[in-house]
Amino acid sequence: MYDLLIGNIRELVPITEDESKLIQKSFEPITLNRKQYLLQSGEPCNHMRFISHGCVKLYNLDELGAEHILQFGISGWWINDLYAYLTQKPATFFIQAISESTVLQIHRDRLNELFDKIHMMDRFFRIKTQNGYVALQERTINNMSQSAEQRYLDFIVRYRDIEQQIPQYMLASYLGVTPEHLSSIRKNIRGH
Amino acid sequence: MYDLLIGNIRELVPITEDESKLIQKSFEPITLNRKQYLLQSGEPCNHMRFISHGCVKLYNLDELGAEHILQFGISGWWINDLYAYLTQKPATFFIQAISESTVLQIHRDRLNELFDKIHMMDRFFRIKTQNGYVALQERTINNMSQSAEQRYLDFIVRYRDIEQQIPQYMLASYLGVTPEHLSSIRKNIRGH
DNA sequence: GTATTCCATTAAGGTATCTTAAGAAGGCTA
DNA sequence: TAGCCTTCTTAAGATACCTTAATGGAATAC
Numbered sequence A, B: 001m002y003d004l005l006i007g008n009i010r011e012l013v014p015i016t017e018d019e020s021k022l023i024q025k026s027f028e029p030i031t032l033n034r035k036q037y038l039l040q041s042g043e044p045c046n047h048m049r050f051i052s053h054g055c056v057k058l059y060n061l062d063e064l065g066a067e068h069i070l071q072f073g074i075s076g077w078w079i080n081d082l083y084a085y086l087t088q089k090p091a092t093f094f095i096q097a098i099s100e101s102t103v104l105q106i107h108r109d110r111l112n113e114l115f116d117k118i119h120m121m122d123r124f125f126r127i128k129t130q131n132g133y134v135a136l137q138e139r140t141i142n143n144m145s146q147s148a149e150q151r152y153l154d155f156i157v158r159y160r161d162i163e164q165q166i167p168q169y170m171l172a173s174y175l176g177v178t179p180e181h182l183s184s185i186r187k188n189i190r191g192h
Numbered sequence C: 001g002t003a004t005t006c007c008a009t010t011a012a013g014g015t016a017t018c019t020t021a022a023g024a025a026g027g028c029t030a
Numbered sequence D: 001t002a003g004c005c006t007t008c009t010t011a012a013g014a015t016a017c018c019t020t021a022a023t024g025g026a027a028t029a030c
Helices: A002-010 A017-026 A082-087 A108-117 A119-145 A148-158 A168-175 A179-191 B002-010 B017-026 B082-087 B108-117 B119-145 B148-158 B168-175 B179-191
Strands: A027-032 A037-039 A047-061 A067-074 A094-107 B027-032 B037-039 B047-061 B067-074 B094-107
Touching (some): A002 A017, A002 A047, A017 A027, A027 A047, A067 B119, A082 B119, A119 A148, A119 B082, A119 B119, A148 A168, A168 A179, B002 B017, B002 B047, B027 B047, B047 B108, B067 B168, B094 B108, B108 B119, B119 B148, B148 B168, B168 B179
Antiparallel strands (some): A027 A094, A037 A094, A047 A067, A047 A094, B027 B094, B047 B094
16 A cells, blocks of 8 residues: 555655655555545645545535535545645645545654655655646646637546546536536537 | 845745855846746746746747736746746746846756755745645636636735736736726726 | 837627526435 | 436526727837
C-alpha cells in the first residue's frame, strides 16, 4: 500500500531508505466505503491526503445547494481542501468517496516535521504543486476559450481512466454544465 | 529595487544576510516599455519572473486569434508561463507590459543552484505555488458557479489596485466575457 | 494641432446553455 | 419478486452571453 506513495515521491526527488521508512511511519491509512466522507465543509482539515486505491471527488456547494466538482482523485493522486489545510480555517469543500477507497494521510504537524528533516520533501511538494498549478491553468484557459463539447472530448481523451469510474452527471458537474446538457452534447456527437 | 523581492521572500521564510546577497546577485533587472513583450509564444522560457514595478498581462491566443488573459501581474507578483519554464518546451503564452514596468528575473539554472544552496528557497516556492494554486482553485469554482456580473463585482472588490491599472476590455478577457457584455453588465449595475 | 488609433457604449438578432418536467432502464434492497 | 433508488435521456421554453455593426469620446502619434 505504501509502495505507490513512495514511488510517487521517488518519481520526482531522491530519498534514502531511512527517509522512506520515516515517511511511511508518518502516514496513516484510511478506508472509505462508497459515499463516505473523508472531509466535510466546516470541519478542520489537518491532513494531506494521497489516494492509494479507489476514486473520490472534491466539491463544494453553492448558495443554492448545487454541487460543483473541482477535482476527481484516483489511485496515485493527491487531493485536499488546500486552502483549509494551509490556513487552518474550516473546510469549504467536501471530499467524498465515489467508490470504495483507500487513502494515506499525514497530519500537518508530521508533514512539517518531514519538511525540516528531509529537504527533498519541500522540493517534492514544490514540484507537485507546480504541476498541479500548471494543470489548473490549462483547465482555466480551456474553460474560457472552448465549448462544452470540446471540453468533454478533451476530458475523455485525457482522463479516460477517471471517466470510466464516475457517473456522467458528476463529469457534467466537473465540466461546468448540467447533466441534461452533457447528455445532449453526447447525442450530437453520436450524430456527427 | 531588490528590497521588494527580498521582502517578498522574507514574508514567508527566513533567510540570512549572506543568502539575501546571493539571491540578489542571481536576479537581473529588465525594464519594459508599454506594450513591450517579456515573452512571446514559441520562445523558450528560461526565467522565473518577479514584477517590481508596473503592470503586465499573461495571455494566450486561441485558434481564432482571440486573446484570453490568464493572469495580471503588478508590483510584488510573480508571473510566468510556468509550463514552458518547467518542461523547457516553447512558450504557449505571451507576457506583455500594460504600462511601463520593471521585472526582476532569474535563469532556471541560477534558481536551481539556489534551491540546492538554500533549503528555504525550495520552501518559499512551495508555499508561493500552494497559495497560487489555492487562488486559482477559487477562481475555477467561481467561474463554474457564478454569473459574469458576480465575478465582475468580486474582481473589483478584491483587486481594486489592478482594476485601476487596466482597460476594461482586458478585464472582460480575464473574466471570460466580451467587452460588450461587460459594458452591459456595468450598465445594469448602475441601474440597481 | 490634426489625424489616427484605441476604447467604451449601444442595440438587434443569434446561439449555447439552463430550467423544468417527465419517463425509462438498471441495479440494489427488502 | 417487487419496489425503490440512481442514472440517463428527451423536449419545450427561458436566459445569459455572443456576434456584428455602428457611434462618439479620449488618448496617442505624427
